[in-house]
Amino acid sequence: MAVVNLLFALSVALTTAALPSPSPAPVDARDLISIPDALTTAPWYGAPENNFSCSSTTHPNPVVLLHGLSADDQVDLNLLQIYLNKLDFCTFSLTYGAHTLAPWIGGLKPLADSAVEIADFVREVLDKTGASKVDLVGHSEGGVQALYVPRSQPGISDVVEHLVALGPAMHGAEYYGFTDLWYIGGNVTRDAVALVLKTVGCAGCDDLAVGGETTKELNDGNPVVQPGNKATIIMSTNDKLVPPEKSIVDEEGVRNILVQDTCPEDQLGHAGLAWDTGVWGLIVNALTEDYDAPVTCDTGLTF
Ligand SMILES: *[C@@H]1O[C@H](CO)[C@@H](O)[C@H](O)[C@H]1NC(C)=O
Numbered sequence: 001m002a003v004v005n006l007l008f009a010l011s012v013a014l015t016t017a018a019l020p021s022p023s024p025a026p027v028d029a030r031d032l033i034s035i036p037d038a039l040t041t042a043p044w045y046g047a048p049e050n051n052f053s054c055s056s057t058t059h060p061n062p063v064v065l066l067h068g069l070s071a072d073d074q075v076d077l078n079l080l081q082i083y084l085n086k087l088d089f090c091t092f093s094l095t096y097g098a099h100t101l102a103p104w105i106g107g108l109k110p111l112a113d114s115a116v117e118i119a120d121f122v123r124e125v126l127d128k129t130g131a132s133k134v135d136l137v138g139h140s141e142g143g144v145q146a147l148y149v150p151r152s153q154p155g156i157s158d159v160v161e162h163l164v165a166l167g168p169a170m171h172g173a174e175y176y177g178f179t180d181l182w183y184i185g186g187n188v189t190r191d192a193v194a195l196v197l198k199t200v201g202c203a204g205c206d207d208l209a210v211g212g213e214t215t216k217e218l219n220d221g222n223p224v225v226q227p228g229n230k231a232t233i234i235m236s237t238n239d240k241l242v243p244p245e246k247s248i249v250d251e252e253g254v255r256n257i258l259v260q261d262t263c264p265e266d267q268l269g270h271a272g273l274a275w276d277t278g279v280w281g282l283i284v285n286a287l288t289e290d291y292d293a294p295v296t297c298d299t300g301l302t303f
């Protein structure tokens with residue numbers, strides 16, 4: 001559908017819906033659910049299909065990828081997924097926390113609700129692949145979920161091994177620039193996402209903010225990482241949205257890594273954590289526990 005129609009539909013929804021209630025807006029949902037053309041034609045769009053027949057002789061744990069706030073399974077860790085597939089990892093992804101009015105924009109629901117969706121997906125991957133454990137890799141809100149799901153969902157910490165979180169807002173984000181991710185579709189998708197957020201609300205945003213429900217829960221004084229789970233937090237000194245002091249998990253056994261310790265020239269920002277070959281190398285090293293293997297440093301996206 002034409003992007004102009006989408007924007008028009010969203011404008012109608014905006015003027016008629018009560019804000020910021022996530023209750024269904026009086027607007028033709030068919031107009032909202034379409035992904036803008038400008039996004040799907042962007043070179044960075046698209047993830048491999050989940051292939052539950054996948055098996056790997058070198059990496060027994062399937063890797064479940066968890067996108068960030070306002071992103072989805074097709075935009076965010078999708079290029080990492082392709083990269084991991086080339087290295088013989090089996091990967092799986094889902095869009096979690098999406099509103100029915102805009103199923104292409106994930107992570108908006110309360111984190112506790114999304115955690116149930118993610119736990120169900122982990123069980124589905126285990127069932128269908130026959131693997132005994134998965135690894136979780138998440139970016140931003142997805143990074144928080146990589147730590148929060150094993151902590152909050154019954155039985156999950158027993159069936160995950162490696163947890164990798166890229167710039168997770170563990171200690172309360174001041175989180176107003178996340179739609180920068182949608183620069184990849186240009187201003188059109190960025191504006192569309194901003195309008196959808198205003199229309200359907202964003203409980204997930206509140207949960208991740210300073211004083212938000214999930215932030216409080218994760219900082220209640222009990223350990224974040226569960227016994228047997230091997231956690232790596234990957235952060236950038238140039239992350240303005242979720243700086244390292246907001247992401248660090250200061251617990252024994254948790255690896256807290258700055259990209260710049262390995263790649264000093266890389267000026268990547270928060271969104272850039274998803275699309276950086278240096279970060280991809282650090283992720284692979286965490287999954288293989290070959291922590292000092294060389295990585296291909298990148299210059300990084302600064303936003
Ligand atoms: C899924 O994986 C199996 C096993 O590796 C392979 O034979 C099959 O072609 C894959 N299917 C798709 C759609 O890629």
Ligand SMILES: *[C@@H]1O[C@H](CO)[C@@H](O)[C@H](O)[C@H]1NC(C)=O
Nearest residue numbers: 183185186187188189190191
């Ligand atoms: C996108 O929006 C920014 C800020 O509003 C503006 O400076 C820029 O020119 C716009 N880009 C395009 C391609 O329209």
